[in-house]
Amino acid sequence: xxxxxQSPQFLSIQEGENLTVYCNSSSVFSxxxxxxxxxxxxxxxxxxxVTGGEVKKLKRLTFQFGDARKDSSLHITxxxxxxxxxxxxxxxxxxAGSYQLTFGKGxxxxxxx
Amino acid sequence: NAGVTxxxxxxxxxxxxxxxxxxxxxxxxxYMSWYRQDPGMGxxxxxxxxxxxxTDQGEVPNGYNVSRSTTExxxxxxxxxxxxxxxxxxxxxxxxxxxxxxxxxxxxQLSVL
Numbered sequence: 001x002x003x004x005x006q007s008p009q010f011l012s013i014q015e016g017e018n019l020t021v022y023c024n025s026s027s028v029f030s031x032x033x034x035x036x037x038x039x040x041x042x043x044x045x046x047x048x049x050v051t052g053g054e055v056k057k058l059k060r061l062t063f064q065f066g067d068a069r070k071d072s073s074l075h076i077t078x079x080x081x082x083x084x085x086x087x088x089x090x091x092x093x094x095x096a097g098s099y100q101l102t103f104g105k106g107x108x109x110x111x112x113x
Numbered sequence: 114n115a116g117v118t119x120x121x122x123x124x125x126x127x128x129x130x131x132x133x134x135x136x137x138x139x140x141x142x143x144y145m146s147w148y149r150q151d152p153g154m155g156x157x158x159x160x161x162x163x164x165x166x167x168t169d170q171g172e173v174p175n176g177y178n179v180s181r182s183t184t185e186x187x188x189x190x191x192x193x194x195x196x197x198x199x200x201x202x203x204x205x206x207x208x209x210x211x212x213x214x215x216x217x218x219x220x221x222q223l224s225v226l
Binding site: 033102104106 | 226
C-alpha cells in the first residue's frame with residue numbers, strides 16, 4: 001500500500017468562493033477515486049480517474065489526475081453549503097491476490113452561508 | 114434495493130465484552146470490507162473478503178475476526194473489546210475492488226468504556 005497525503009486538512013470558506021484540495025503520493029497511482037462523506041453517513045463515490053492528465057467534471061466539481069499519475073486535485077467552483085463534508089481520495093492496491101483500497105485522511109470542508 | 118446494511122447503529126461496550134457488528138449487502142458483490150474511522154486518521158482497512166470462504170487482513174486487523182460464509186454477509190467480531198477500539202466502523206462492498214465504486218453502509222458508532 002502507499003501513503004496518500006491530502007491537503008489541506010481543514011478548509012472553511014464563504015459561499016460562492018472557489019477552492020482546490022489535493023491528493024498526493026510518492027508512488028504512481030494505478031487509479032484514484034474521490035469520495036465525499038457527510039456527517040453520520042458512509043462515503044459516497046464522486047469520480048474515478050484512471051489516465052494521466054485526465055480531467056473529469058461533475059457539475060461544479062472538476063477533478064484532475066496528474067500527468068505522472070502521482071497527484072490529483074479537486075476544484076469546486078462557487079461553493080455552496082451543500083458541498084460541506086469530508087473529501088477523501090482513495091487508491092486501490094492489488095497484487096498477489098490482495099485487493100486493498102487505501103484512503104487518505106481527508107479534507108474537511110465547511111462552506112459558510 | 115437496500116444496498117449495504119449495518120447493524121447496530123450505536124453500541125456501548127465495557128472493556129472485555131465481545132460483540133459482532135453485522136453487515137449485509139443485496140447487490141451480489143463478491144468483495145466486502147470493514148474499515149474503522151478515527152478523528153484525524155481517515156479510513157483504515159481492518160479485514161476484507163474477495164468472496165465466500167475467503168478473508169484477508171488489512172492494515173489494522175488485531176483484535177478483530179471476520180468470516181464470510183455467504184456472499185451477502187460479512188460480520189465483524191470483537192472478541193474482547195478494548196477502549197482503543199472505540200471508533201466508527203464502516204462496512205463496504207463492490208463488484209470489483211479495482212476501479213469500481215465502493216458502496217458503504219451508514220456506519221456503527223462503537224464506544225468501549
